[in-house]
Amino acid sequence: MPTFVYMTSCDGCGHCVDICPSDIMHIDPVTRRAVNIEPNFCWECYSCVKACPQNAIDVRGYADFAPMGHSVRCLREEEKGTISWKLKFRDGRVKDFVSPIRTTPWGSIKAVTEYSAPSDAAFDSQELAHEPEYLKIEGGLPTYSGKFKEGVV
Amino acid sequence: MARRKTIYVDSDILVVGGGFGGCGAAYESRYWGRDKKVVVVEKANIERSGAVAQGLYAINCYMGMQWGENTPEDYVRYQRNDLMGLVREDLGYDIGRHVDSTVHMFEEWGLPIMTDPETGRYQREGKWQIMIHGESYKPIVAEAARKAATEVYNRIMVTHLLMDKKKKNRVAGAVGFNVRTGDFYVFRSKAVIIAAGGASHIFKPHSAGEGMGRTWYAPWSSASAYALPILTGAKMTQMENRIVLTRFKDGYGPVGAYFLHLKTTTENAYGEAYEAKWRSSIEDMVGDYVNHEPTPTCLRNHAFLKEVEAGRGPIRMVTKEAFKDPHKEVIGWENFLGMTIGQAVVWAANNIDPKETNPELVMSEPYVMGSHATCSGAWASGPEDYAPDEYQWGYNRMMTVDGLFGAGDTLGGTPHKFSSGSFTEGRIAGKAANKYINDLGTDQPEVSEQEYETLKQIIYQPLETYRVGRNEITAGTVSPSYLLPLSGLQRLEKIMDEYVGGAGTRYMTNEPMLTRGLELLKMLKEDLAFLGADSLHQLQRSWELHHRVIASECVTHHTMYRKETRWPGYYYRGDHPQLDDKDWHCFTLSSYNQEADEYSMESAPVHHIVD
Ligand SMILES: Cc1cc2nc3c(=O)[nH]c(=O)nc-3n(C[C@H](O)[C@H](O)[C@H](O)COP(=O)(O)OP(=O)(O)OC[C@H]3O[C@@H](n4cnc5c(N)ncnc54)[C@H](O)[C@@H]3O)c2cc1C
Ligand code: SF4
Ligand code: SF4
Numbered sequence: 005m006p007t008f009v010y011m012t013s014c015d016g017c018g019h020c021v022d023i024c025p026s027d028i029m030h031i032d033p034v035t036r037r038a039v040n041i042e043p044n045f046c047w048e049c050y051s052c053v054k055a056c057p058q059n060a061i062d063v064r065g066y067a068d069f070a071p072m073g074h075s076v077r078c079l080r081e082e083e084k085g086t087i088s089w090k091l092k093f094r095d096g097r098v099k100d101f102v103s104p105i106r107t108t109p110w111g112s113i114k115a116v117t118e119y120s121a122p123s124d125a126a127f128d129s130q131e132l133a134h135e136p137e138y139l140k141i142e143g144g145l146p147t148y149s150g151k152f153k154e155g156v157v
Numbered sequence: 158m159a160r161r162k163t164i165y166v167d168s169d170i171l172v173v174g175g176g177f178g179g180c181g182a183a184y185e186s187r188y189w190g191r192d193k194k195v196v197v198v199e200k201a202n203i204e205r206s207g208a209v210a211q212g213l214y215a216i217n218c219y220m221g222m223q224w225g226e227n228t229p230e231d232y233v234r235y236q237r238n239d240l241m242g243l244v245r246e247d248l249g250y251d252i253g254r255h256v257d258s259t260v261h262m263f264e265e266w267g268l269p270i271m272t273d274p275e276t277g278r279y280q281r282e283g284k285w286q287i288m289i290h291g292e293s294y295k296p297i298v299a300e301a302a303r304k305a306a307t308e309v310y311n312r313i314m315v316t317h318l319l320m321d322k323k324k325k326n327r328v329a330g331a332v333g334f335n336v337r338t339g340d341f342y343v344f345r346s347k348a349v350i351i352a353a354g355g356a357s358h359i360f361k362p363h364s365a366g367e368g369m370g371r372t373w374y375a376p377w378s379s380a381s382a383y384a385l386p387i388l389t390g391a392k393m394t395q396m397e398n399r400i401v402l403t404r405f406k407d408g409y410g411p412v413g414a415y416f417l418h419l420k421t422t423t424e425n426a427y428g429e430a431y432e433a434k435w436r437s438s439i440e441d442m443v444g445d446y447v448n449h450e451p452t453p454t455c456l457r458n459h460a461f462l463k464e465v466e467a468g469r470g471p472i473r474m475v476t477k478e479a480f481k482d483p484h485k486e487v488i489g490w491e492n493f494l495g496m497t498i499g500q501a502v503v504w505a506a507n508n509i510d511p512k513e514t515n516p517e518l519v520m521s522e523p524y525v526m527g528s529h530a531t532c533s534g535a536w537a538s539g540p541e542d543y544a545p546d547e548y549q550w551g552y553n554r555m556m557t558v559d560g561l562f563g564a565g566d567t568l569g570g571t572p573h574k575f576s577s578g579s580f581t582e583g584r585i586a587g588k589a590a591n592k593y594i595n596d597l598g599t600d601q602p603e604v605s606e607q608e609y610e611t612l613k614q615i616i617y618q619p620l621e622t623y624r625v626g627r628n629e630i631t632a633g634t635v636s637p638s639y640l641l642p643l644s645g646l647q648r649l650e651k652i653m654d655e656y657v658g659g660a661g662t663r664y665m666t667n668e669p670m671l672t673r674g675l676e677l678l679k680m681l682k683e684d685l686a687f688l689g690a691d692s693l694h695q696l697q698r699s700w701e702l703h704h705r706v707i708a709s710e711c712v713t714h715h716t717m718y719r720k721e722t723r724w725p726g727y728y729y730r731g732d733h734p735q736l737d738d739k740d741w742h743c744f745t746l747s748s749y750n751q752e753a754d755e756y757s758m759e760s761a762p763v764h765h766i767v768d
Binding site for chain 1: 184185187188189191200201202204205206207210211222223228229247250253254255257258261262266267268269290292293297300301304305312336364365366367368369370371372375376377407487490491494495498499501502503505506507508510540541542543581584585588591592694697766767768
């Protein structure tokens with residue numbers, strides 16, 4: 005499988021279809037619910053799992069090497085800025101983890117066009133955007149000034 | 158054949174691939190080109206596309222110049238040492254001097270970077286790596302890129318580049334198709350930046366069943382970054398320098414944090430340390446390189462391989478001690494959950510708790526890429542202020558085709574860029590592309606209608622081939638007139654595995670094997686004309702396969718050309734088992750002539766600019 009979708013939870017909204025980097029989450033024309041059409045191209049990246057508003061997607065480890073009976077589930081909460089994980093081993097042991105995902109509000113990044121336009125002198129230099137300031141070092145952007153050598157190190 | 162709508166998109170700068178290199182390219186292109194139209198085209202959705210789709214737990218390239226931790230010169234020495242002497246030091250120095258500003262931008266945007274409670278500095282995992290809570294690394298970076306780009310086109314697979322009508326060696330745009338609507342897209346652009354990632358599924362993966370997608374590099378890394386430039390005749394470099402990774406078994410979970418931060422070690426099946434005992438035999442093969450610090454990645458692989466061949470496998474990571482510390486246990490697990498969730502799935506399924514069991518390691522199948530401990534990719538011009546003349550023919554990060562730039566996995570000669578360095582390289586290319594466009598003046602590139610109309614026919618052909626062929630048979634996947642993309646992929650992987658140094662031959666090859674490999678690849682390439690696709694999704698798979706086959710052919714020619722074993726542990730030339738600095742301390746360069754369907758090979762000197 006890798007990912008699979010629970011029939012009773014999925015409402016066919018298509019968020020998983022939109023996000024899957026492998027283009028393998030599709031809406032089944034008959035059931036009108038999502039299905040992984042190519043499990044052997046699934047990376048178990050969980051992008052769809054994280055994106056599903058109904059928590060309808062789960063993962064069953066690759067059948068050709070993962071024994072059954074386990075689960076690895078997550079809940080990604082953008083407003084709280086966290087992701088929580090619950091791992092269940094085949095023998096029933098459980099582990100929980102929580103990590104932060106972002107330190108600033110979603111959508112808050114200042115657009116590059118909101119910065120004042122750079123000068124011609126900056127354009128002609130080797131500096132990139134926000135340099136040298138963002139390097140946080142004295143003396144500006146390092147420049148190589150030594151002599152060239154050729155041959156074996 | 159169904160009539161396909163053609164949609165034209167004009168831009169100044171076209172960025173192909175919205176991963177780390179592409180997002181950096183979009184950001185910088187617009188920073189310097191406020192009046193310019195910057196378009197990003199991505200085959201998936203930039204929110205979660207590329208190698209960082211599931212997040213990362215570390216930024217593997219950060220100098221820490223603000224605290225005097227490393228200098229760009231140190232970084233070049235590290236790259237050079239790890240790649241057995243052969244790197245583009247001019248390009249590496251350039252990444253090193255800029256990368257810190259990239260990381261500081263990421264932090265400002267909201268990426269949680271861990272800090273060392275004692276020093277207040279970023280928490281180091283190792284000399285070059287800093288630790289992050291990077292589950293949302295890609296969405297954060299994509300937010301910045303989306304705001305920078307004039308337009309982002311998701312779900313469009315780019316299949317070919319378009320060349321200028323008047324100047325043969327100048328790029329003028331790209332074509333592709335929308336994987337959802339099936340519309341044909343013609344992108345007309347003054348400059349193109351390729352940032353389409355590396356290549357998995359060139360060589361046969363260990364798992365060929367349901368788990369074939371659990372490769373180390375993402376299954377969607379489909380070699381477009383190489384095929385697109387190769388077809389234009391752009392020079393490629395070090396394509397033989399494929400990488401093999403030592404990783405946790407089956408899930409390919411990363412080991413960096415274990416070695417560097419948790420300070421775990423490896424042992425053979427009998428609990429013995431084994432690396433040191435192979436040192437003298439490695440020295441016989443490669444000379445003094447084995448005595449460099451840290452031991453080059455490929456040579457550590459080599460010791461692993463020899464120990465297993467000697468019948469003392471499996472090799473295990475000794476985790477039991479470290480995992481008694483609850484803090485380290487959390488790091489160990491979160492490291493997977495943050496970037497290779499499949500490994501946590503494998504361990505949960507197998508009841509492997511590293512507190513109680515020392516988990517097995519494995520050596521992966523080979524991958525072709527340019528941003529990790531390897532540096533395959535396109536040959537690019539270096540920075541204007543110091544690159545040697547031979548490495549400088551135009552604009553920074555421009556390939557040997559005018560107006561065609563690259564970043565990240567796309568460009569060769571610069572290993573150890575990782576996420577931050579790939580983004581940085583995109584930034585460098587974005588600024589340089591602006592310079593290139595400003596200098597064009599009235600001499601603007603123009604696409605040829607005939608060229609893109611011909612490509613339009615070719616691109617959709619697999620749908621037609623399938624439609625016609627499907628009526629010939631009752632049911633099933635076996636047809637005398639078409640080849641399904643999956644069958645073609647499996648054929649490619651088998652050829653590369655058996656003849657070009659895959660895991661199946663223990664990474665061994667030689668001239669007769671490579672010669673046979675090329676014959677088989679040629680027939681496969683011919684058979685690509687018979688690909689059959691039952692859907693737009695399979696049409697995407699068809700073009701991914703095309704790109705993989707083209708890149709594979711290039712890899713094979715390069716492997717044939719370099720008559721030495723430069724990176725034991727990545728691959729071996731049985732007919733040239735020694736490292737040979739006298740004849741091969743050089744870069745290998747290829748260029749493909751599409752009309753003649755021929756590769757030509759040459760060498761280029763390695764200039765060492767840092768002591
Ligand atoms: C398991 C794993 C662990 C890693 N760990 C770390 C780490 O800890 N720290 C670190 O810094 N780095 C790490 N890396 C490396 C890092 O992810 C890469 O170096 C970086 O993503 C390379 O950037 P890129 O832009 O070249 O490729 P990508 O980020 O892969 O982007 C390529 C983009 O191009 C798109 N594309 C491909 N073909 C086409 C086409 N034909 N048309 C349109 N779009 C296309 C893809 O969909 C993708 O979005 C890791 C990678 C992996 C896989
Ligand atoms: S995101 Fe969830 S609910 Fe929506 S289609 Fe996918 S599986 Fe169904
Ligand atoms: S886990 Fe990733 S690759 Fe698999 S279906 Fe979900 S989004 Fe696609």
